[in-house]
Amino acid sequence: MRSGGDRWRAPWACDPGASRGRQHGASASPTRSEFQRDRDRIIHSSAFRRLKHKTQVFVFHEGDHFRTRLTHTIEVAQIARAIARSLGLDEDLAEALALSHDLGHTPFGHTGEDALDDLMAGHGGFDHNAQALRIVTRLERRYAEHDGLDLTWETLEGLVKHNGPLVDEAGRPRERYAAHGVPGAILDFDREFGLELSTHASGEAQAAAIADDIAYDAHDIDDGLRAGLFSVDDLKAIPFLAELLAEVDGRYPGLETPRRIHELVRRVITRMVEDVINTSEGRLAEAAPQSAEDVRRAGRTLVGFSPAMAAADRAIKGYLYPNMYRHPKVKAVRADADRIVRDLFARFTAEPAAMPEEWRAGLDGAEEGRIARRVADYIAGMTDSYALTVHSALFGTTPNLKLR
Known part of the structure; x- marks a missing residue:
């Protein structure tokens, strides 16, 4: 494992100097690499700014301590x-891909996406990865010469394929x-x-994808505890977390709860990151790729968890699903948010x-299909607060989206 300050580029890394280029062929920058330019274009986009007021996992609270799509995105990066x-x-x-991975998400977290996917069932459905691609290639309108952000091939590829190939070699859709x-x-x-679409993405895209999983696990534990949906000791039901809590309690007996939570969460991130690095180093040594293209055609993900840590990740998500995402209090708020999205869609399509x-x-x-897609684009781009404001203006009464 290289030290944090030792920067280097391995043979399997994407080389910005050898990028496959941009769809609209923008001229090169004298001061920034092609991937640095992609990162900067993403940060300065309207869609990125809107992440500040979009729910992460749907838990709506007063206060500034719970994650939004923006704070989650920064943690992933x-x-x-x-x-x-x-x-x-x-x-x-890797940073550009992390910063762009959630651009296509709707207001109200996964509730908004589920509602739009259902409403658009007759018109191609709604998928946040596809929406992110639409945003960076069509819906952002900032440049005089083209729509979209005109990102490099490598960034667009990673945005679409960071979770793996979309089709098999015969072109048949796979996985999700x-x-x-x-x-x-x-x-x-x-x-x-x-x-x-039939190959894996670059190692950089794989790094961004696993970083998303790590950030999700850590901050959902943190936010769920802050929301009072479960207690620290409830988490001992997960062996990986029980081990970390035993380490914290053994070193700091009687530690106050907020500090105990932070010590747990930071250990979750550290252990998972170290596991990914050690596991990926072994896979890369075994596969011995000599180029980024070799990584794409390796036939498997090379950057990821060990089997043991993958099991721990599944156990955390398996606990959070019923105890946070499907907690009765959260479900009640999700139902109200679902109603808001459906109300807006019905009004605007009519x-x-x-x-x-x-x-x-x-x-x-x-x-009808063109109208529905335009409406879906409009609603998907809304922040939580804007959706609530628009709904209130159109319907007079709007649900109060707070845990009760």
């Missing part, structure tokens, strides 16, 4: 850079897309600027003129 640095990957690309197919937005763009001019433009006489 920090972890992704740490992993990339130790493995000799390009840190800037096996049942309903790959979203049309991804297939359409792939025909324009092929992303090699009356597109109720949307702002930039969103209703060109919809006179448009077919």
Whole structure:
């Protein structure tokens, strides 16, 4: 394992100087690498700023201590850079992918996505990865010469494939897309600027994906405890966390609860990051890739957890699902949020003129599917607070989205 200050680039890293380029062929920068430019374009986008007021996992609270999509994204970026640095990957690309991975999420966390996916069932569904691609290639309108952010091929590939190949070698959808197919937005763009959907993504994208899992586990534990949905000692039901708590309590007996929580959470992150680095070093040594392309065609994920840590990750998520995401108090709030999204969708599809001019433009006489997709784009881009404001203006009464 390389020390934190020892920066290097391994043969299997993506080289910004050898990027496959941009769809619109922007000129090079004299001061920044291509992947640094991608990172900067993402940070300065409207969609990135809106993450500040979008729910992470849906727990709506007063106060500023609970994660939003933005704070989660920053945590993922920090972890992704740490992993990339130790493995000799390009840190800037890993960071760009971490910063962009949640751009396609709706207001109200997964509740909003589930509602829009159901409402769009007859029009191609709704998928946050496909939506993120639409945002960075079409919906961001900032540049004089093109729509989107015109990101490099490597960033777009990682954005779409960070969780693995979308299709097999015969083009059949796999994993999460096996049942309903790959979203049309991804297939359409792939025909324009092929992303090699049957291969794995780069090591940098794999680092960003596993960083997302680590950040989720750590901050959901933290936020769930802050919300009072379960206690610290309840977490002893998970062997991995019980071991860490025993370590904390043995070293700091009688420690006050907030400090005890922090000591637990930071150990979760540290152990998981160290596991990923050690495991990935072994896999990379075994596979011996000599290029980023070798990583893509390795036939398996090379950056990830060991079997033991993967089991611990599943145990944490298995605990949080019923005790946090499906906690009765949270479910009640999710039901209200679902109603808000459905109300907005119904109103705007029936009356597109109720949307702002930039969103209703060109919809006179448009077919149902085109109207529905425009409405989904508009709602998906809303922050929680804006969705509540719009709903209140249109319907007069809006649910109070707080745990009760």
